[in-house]
Amino acid sequence: MAATIRDVARVAGVGLGTVSRVLNNSPLVSAATRQRVLAVMAELRYNPSQIARNFALGKTLTVATIAPFFTRPSVVERLRGIEATLTASGYHLVVFNVEAVERRDECLREAVRNDRADGLLLVSLAPRPDEAVALREAHLPVVLIDTCAEGLPGVSIDDVAGGHLATSHLIALGHRRIAFIGDPETDPLTFNFTSSRDRMLGYQQALAAAKLPLNPAYERHGLHGRYEARVLARELLHLPEPPTAIFAASDTQAMGVLEAARDLHLPVPEALAVVGFDDIDIAEYLGLTTVRQPLFESGARAVELLFLLLSGAAPPPAERLPVELVVRRTSMKNR
Amino acid sequence: MAATIRDVARVAGVGLGTVSRVLNNSPLVSAATRQRVLAVMAELRYNPSQIARNFALGKTLTVATIAPFFTRPSVVERLRGIEATLTASGYHLVVFNVEAVERRDECLREAVRNDRADGLLLVSLAPRPDEAVALREAHLPVVLIDTCAEGLPGVSIDDVAGGHLATSHLIALGHRRIAFIGDPETDPLTFNFTSSRDRMLGYQQALAAAKLPLNPAYERHGLHGRYEARVLARELLHLPEPPTAIFAASDTQAMGVLEAARDLHLPVPEALAVVGFDDIDIAEYLGLTTVRQPLFESGARAVELLFLLLSGAAPPPAERLPVELVVRRTSMKNR
DNA sequence: CACCCCCTTGGAACTAGTTCCATCCTAGCA
DNA sequence: TGCTAGGATGGAACTAGTTCCAAGGGGGTG
Numbered sequence: 092m093a094a095t096i097r098d099v100a101r102v103a104g105v106g107l108g109t110v111s112r113v114l115n116n117s118p119l120v121s122a123a124t125r126q127r128v129l130a131v132m133a134e135l136r137y138n139p140s141q142i143a144r145n146f147a148l149g150k151t152l153t154v155a156t157i158a159p160f161f162t163r164p165s166v167v168e169r170l171r172g173i174e175a176t177l178t179a180s181g182y183h184l185v186v187f188n189v190e191a192v193e194r195r196d197e198c199l200r201e202a203v204r205n206d207r208a209d210g211l212l213l214v215s216l217a218p219r220p221d222e223a224v225a226l227r228e229a230h231l232p233v234v235l236i237d238t239c240a241e242g243l244p245g246v247s248i249d250d251v252a253g254g255h256l257a258t259s260h261l262i263a264l265g266h267r268r269i270a271f272i273g274d275p276e277t278d279p280l281t282f283n284f285t286s287s288r289d290r291m292l293g294y295q296q297a298l299a300a301a302k303l304p305l306n307p308a309y310e311r312h313g314l315h316g317r318y319e320a321r322v323l324a325r326e327l328l329h330l331p332e333p334p335t336a337i338f339a340a341s342d343t344q345a346m347g348v349l350e351a352a353r354d355l356h357l358p359v360p361e362a363l364a365v366v367g368f369d370d371i372d373i374a375e376y377l378g379l380t381t382v383r384q385p386l387f388e389s390g391a392r393a394v395e396l397l398f399l400l401l402s403g404a405a406p407p408p409a410e411r412l413p414v415e416l417v418v419r420r421t422s423m424k425n426r
Numbered sequence: 427m428a429a430t431i432r433d434v435a436r437v438a439g440v441g442l443g444t445v446s447r448v449l450n451n452s453p454l455v456s457a458a459t460r461q462r463v464l465a466v467m468a469e470l471r472y473n474p475s476q477i478a479r480n481f482a483l484g485k486t487l488t489v490a491t492i493a494p495f496f497t498r499p500s501v502v503e504r505l506r507g508i509e510a511t512l513t514a515s516g517y518h519l520v521v522f523n524v525e526a527v528e529r530r531d532e533c534l535r536e537a538v539r540n541d542r543a544d545g546l547l548l549v550s551l552a553p554r555p556d557e558a559v560a561l562r563e564a565h566l567p568v569v570l571i572d573t574c575a576e577g578l579p580g581v582s583i584d585d586v587a588g589g590h591l592a593t594s595h596l597i598a599l600g601h602r603r604i605a606f607i608g609d610p611e612t613d614p615l616t617f618n619f620t621s622s623r624d625r626m627l628g629y630q631q632a633l634a635a636a637k638l639p640l641n642p643a644y645e646r647h648g649l650h651g652r653y654e655a656r657v658l659a660r661e662l663l664h665l666p667e668p669p670t671a672i673f674a675a676s677d678t679q680a681m682g683v684l685e686a687a688r689d690l691h692l693p694v695p696e697a698l699a700v701v702g703f704d705d706i707d708i709a710e711y712l713g714l715t716t717v718r719q720p721l722f723e724s725g726a727r728a729v730e731l732l733f734l735l736l737s738g739a740a741p742p743p744a745e746r747l748p749v750e751l752v753v754r755r756t757s758m759k760n761r
Numbered sequence: 762c763a764c765c766c767c768c769t770t771g772g773a774a775c776t777a778g779t780t781c782c783a784t785c786c787t788a789g790c791a
Numbered sequence: 792t793g794c795t796a797g798g799a800t801g802g803a804a805c806t807a808g809t810t811c812c813a814a815g816g817g818g819g820t821g
Binding site: 136138140141142143145146149151153161162164167168170171174175178183184185186187188204205206207228229317346350372373376 | 477486497499502506509510521523541564707
Binding site: 095096097107108111114115139140141142143144145146147148 | 806807808809810811
């Protein structure tokens with residue numbers, strides 16, 4: 092059996108409290124005693140039990156993160172920011188991957204019921220009002236990433252502004268028939284809904300600002316994925332009056348659009364301009380024009396906000412990080 | 427303060443043990459008592475403390491995973507397999523991202539010292555002999571993924587066979603000048619070393635089997651990344667006798683090769699055939715011929731092996747999953 | 762010389778579960 | 792009716808830390 096703090100105390104001929112104080116670098120131990128205790132610890136190959144420590148302190152030094160589809164490049168990049176910042180503070184990161192709506196609820200419920208984490212990060216998921224109450228009652232601090240919710244701290248971007256930026260860019264290039272491809276307009280409680288919807292809002296506002304007509308046939312929605320976007324883009328390009336530019340609510344979907352253009356032998360950007368969103372790693376490779384958002388930073392910043400909450404501070408207001416248009420090949424000037 | 431098991435026992439007028447038995451679905455409780463206890467639990471909004479439970483049981487129901495560069499698509503896919511399998515069994519996944527060699531050692535040391543996880547998964551990292559001893563002494567079960575080490579269970583593939591497969595395919599297409607791009611041939615203790623090296627071994631064996639000369643100028647090594655591979659590929663393509671095919675040790679590197687071909691206006695596959703490794707998500711999009719390995723399954727299977735170890739079974743032997751050649755546009759028959 | 766202060770130390774109590782032994786009770790059987 | 796087996800139950804002891812109060816002791820001061 093592994094040595095315990097009591098074994099160390101006995102062998103070193105000191106009290107329990109003294110060993111504990113040595114462990115915690117308390118100044119209330121004489122140098123001589125500290126040396127002796129440390130020697131005994133080494134001799135017994137003593138490893139303090141983190142789990143007992145957590146229990147006694149009522150803390151786990153662990154943060155849980157619930158993310159939908161954590162294989163999506165944008166989510167991975169946020170997780171990287173989260174992991175880096177947590178690890179730097181000695182915290183552990185527990186991840187939950189949500190790929191179905193049921194799992195979303197289940198994960199949240201478990202996060203509330205268990206006390207296996209000191210705090211919770213929600214990526215692209217907002218708690219329902221009842222869930223928010225449960226979180227508050229469980230005294231489980233939460234920070235949102237990529238979403239907003241009444242009264243909850245979070246780190247997000249101005250998706251409307253991002254959509255506006257992308258669309259204005261296409262308008263400035265001379266495009267008049269601009270289509271949009273985004274996630275399904277379903278239940279606002281499912282994944283990622285708000286960002287795609289807000290990006291579309293920005294798209295619509297930009298069109299309106301340029302006095303261009305809103306054509307409902309130019310707004311398509313489908314499951315977030317390359318393949319689905321490819322199908323939608325093909326439909327758009329087969330319209331009697333096909334769009335000359337497509338703004339996709341994510342780079343992944345923009346990739347589907349590029350595939351569709353390839354399918355139909357439409358040169359990009361000459362016959363079709365494409366703009367995505369996120370600026371994931373491959374966007375540069377593809378020469379994809381996109382709206383960059385600080386993904387790594389969003390995770391890092393969310394952790395900082397969570398630490399604030401954990402230190403007992405009042406919930407900070409939701410924050411918005413800046414977005415930026417990155418112009419590449421798929422939307423070069425050509426008219 | 428939250429209700430404890432003692433509060434429930436007091437209010438329900440039963441003993442501690444009975445409440446514990448209800449919690450653990452023990453059959454040794456009468457239906458009536460169980461009902462009463464459950465009612466009181468609901469009334470008091472009782473949440474069992476996972477952390478106290480972990481402490482009492484000496485288990486954490488948590489598995490730690492140390493992965494280098496967890497943003498790499500192949501690693502993410504493995505993590506997805508790990509997460510899915512762990513979650514299905516009520517386990518939690520703690521992830522550590524290693525992006526520098528120092529961090530590797532640090533993470534391993536911490537995993538051994540702390541008892542915050544019941545088991546450890548190492549992706550693309552093998553413990554050094556001294557680390558293996560420490561793990562054994564700490565009674566921390568380990569399963570390796572994508573590597574092998576003497577006496578440790580693991581899930582990997584036959585990288586040599588994979589390299590052979592890719593290269594034979596190129597030979598069968600009529601290529602005679604076939605180059606290889608892989609990770610650095612540095613210290614075997616750093617990341618991912620073995621897989622790239624073994625793939626090169628397979629490459630060399632396939633060339634030898636076809637009685638083709640081994641040309642050292644055709645073997646290039648650089649940091650794992652698109653950009654680095656692009657530079658190496660450009661060098662290759664500028665040789666007096668440039669290769670007509672390049673086998674890259676990963677799809678990411680193959681993407682760099684494709685970029686280089688684009689830079690030099692070399693049509694693929696007509697002027698240059700390219701084969702990658704892993705079959706990550708974008709490979710299909712790019713039409714990249716590659717060697718597919720079961721990434722998700724490797725994570726899932728590793729977790730199963732870890733559960734075996736946790737149940738006290740003897741360390742199972744290392745396992746190998748099958749690889750498969752996926753032929754796409756970048757290596758179509760053209761000669 | 763007595764008093765006081767403060768540095769150092771010891772250890773009981775506490776955290777919230779599980780485990781297991783002792784005990785009670787009841788039904789079945791002789 | 793008495794005995795017994797076995798299901799149901801209660802609760803002390805245990806897990807390995809932290810916390811905090813009480814107390815020892817040495818040195819400085821009036």
